[in-house]
Amino acid sequence: MGPTAEPGPRPSTIQDVAREAGVSRAAVSKVIRNAYGVSEHMRAQVTAAIERLEYRPRVAARAMRGASFTLGFEIPQVGNDFLTMIVDGATEALADTPYQMIIAPLGRDQKGDVAINSLADRQVDGIVAIAPRVDPAWLERVAERTPLVMIGRHDRSDRYDTITGDDRAGAEQVMSHLFDLGHRRIVHLTIHPSRPEPPWAGQAGAEPHVVRTAVYRERMTAAGLEPQVIHTMFDGSEAHAATRALLDSPDRPTAIFAGNDTLAVGVLSAVAEAGLDARDVSVVGYDDVPIARHPLVSLTSVDQSGITLGREAVRLLLERLAGRTESVRYESPAVLRARRSSAEPRQA
Amino acid sequence: MGPTAEPGPRPSTIQDVAREAGVSRAAVSKVIRNAYGVSEHMRAQVTAAIERLEYRPRVAARAMRGASFTLGFEIPQVGNDFLTMIVDGATEALADTPYQMIIAPLGRDQKGDVAINSLADRQVDGIVAIAPRVDPAWLERVAERTPLVMIGRHDRSDRYDTITGDDRAGAEQVMSHLFDLGHRRIVHLTIHPSRPEPPWAGQAGAEPHVVRTAVYRERMTAAGLEPQVIHTMFDGSEAHAATRALLDSPDRPTAIFAGNDTLAVGVLSAVAEAGLDARDVSVVGYDDVPIARHPLVSLTSVDQSGITLGREAVRLLLERLAGRTESVRYESPAVLRARRSSAEPRQA
């Protein structure tokens, strides 16, 4: 114990407000919740008392009986630009509602379910989560108690809503684009799949990266070409290293299709450092994050409208909060944005 | 009301666990808090019951009596790479503690105090906030009730801890760097100051951007040059537009010192689009965000170690939680990272 700092006046409670306004606690509660059955006069009294006492309801106490007016977002990485777009869309959609957003990022070595649990423990009124590898059965259990919207899952549930981009169409466009430019030696670079392969994988639902990889394989095989897939961590530095190795290989690819823009930016840095350009090695990413548009980067990518994804997630959650119980599935279209990072190969 | 989905089994409470283990609620409480006075045998019983019932303590209920084991972070924008670095550092520092992090981003048109309040309402055990323009007197009131660490404030308080980079030294290095290269027509581009000027401004404390701007003015004036300061919004697109205008002006600057990297990246895009390079217009940013290191961007910037800032913030907060009451001030050194975006001007 350090020296006892005088604790300052205890923050006022609903009881204090009731006393100050000369009414009951229940009355104050009704006023702050805009509930039915308060006279104009009482509302004015109470509102004035609230101002005077600078009263703020404790969320914890509210959550124990009613709602917390909080929506929780679980996101795997704070620094990922694509996730940022989603959060921005959500923020916008939340602007004129009484709900506050809190974000639970994953801690080091943490999996998505930990952060989702932590939001549920906090009794948020609803959860939006991006957790492609969490067991759907487990998610359904969560969704029994807390309205849940999952982003980036191709499975379908009766309990929670799902939102995805059209990963199949997006990857198809990437492959067509590269083939049309004349590329044949195309390598696909993506993040490590879960190990061990979860038992529910390979069902109807597959994570976005897996879908993109599958399309890559299909298209390569259909064109009579040998697919080559390289797995890295998600942070781009491994993508950089893997690309260096590829560039030194005897049979250097003329194009690299990266599973997302974070990886693609890492790939581009290795290409640039080697003094090569798009005519030597074309690079295509996925997500169309803001930096892809930058003239110095100019990365060809697939736009699946992260902003819309976030906005829709909130909309669906608010619908559930308003009483909807049937589950909904929303798919955002994918559009290729061709830029200077992809070009016809110098040597066929 | 939609159709009533059967609500699933009510999640178990501490009471259920106590019954299952054949002990009292207090005993369970002690076990989950690792408190003093539990026998090995009881611990085993209780732990087993917890597993069996999949019991998870409700944070709201805990917060009403004891601690919520939650640390709240208020950050002005989710998409800002510098803030991301801070959060990453904090995540790392939190990894082996029982504390969970939640982030309260600002809603649209929201000010920092709203999000800080929302964290306080949630009864987090401590708050880290980045809110350069919030009234220090107000912050002290918050700090009376909730341990508080402010990042990016040059003021000093007896109530809360402050963490900053050495903005004066950083800006000095930028100006020296540009002068050494031979630049004379240097424009400073930064974010809009608060309007109206808050009454507490101009005291010992000033926000980082204001300090950087002040140093710019001092150095320009000392060199017998006319300072030119342009204000924009924080998101880079206005920086882009402002730069275009500058490039078209009869008296085009040979260097632009941007108040942070987000702005600098916007400036760079305008420079690149105009077909110009560092010999025409040099660009320097501040914060040394990851993209600055990218070979295609290669932005000269000032590294104030965002990771360290975040790590220190958590360390200071944990210290306060452990009983410290005297306030602490931490300053991170600033180091210029010269890259290809700055060079000797083609024409003196």
Next chain:
DNA sequence: ATGAAAGCGCTAACAT
């Protein structure tokens, strides 16, 4: 339209 009273799940005294 308003108020009284019960209780949400937990922790912290205080017993024993």
Next chain:
DNA sequence: ATGTTAGCGCTTTCAT
């Protein structure tokens, strides 16, 4: 070492 008890601040029946 363990159990009993009294609330924390709020919302929600249920009276009036």
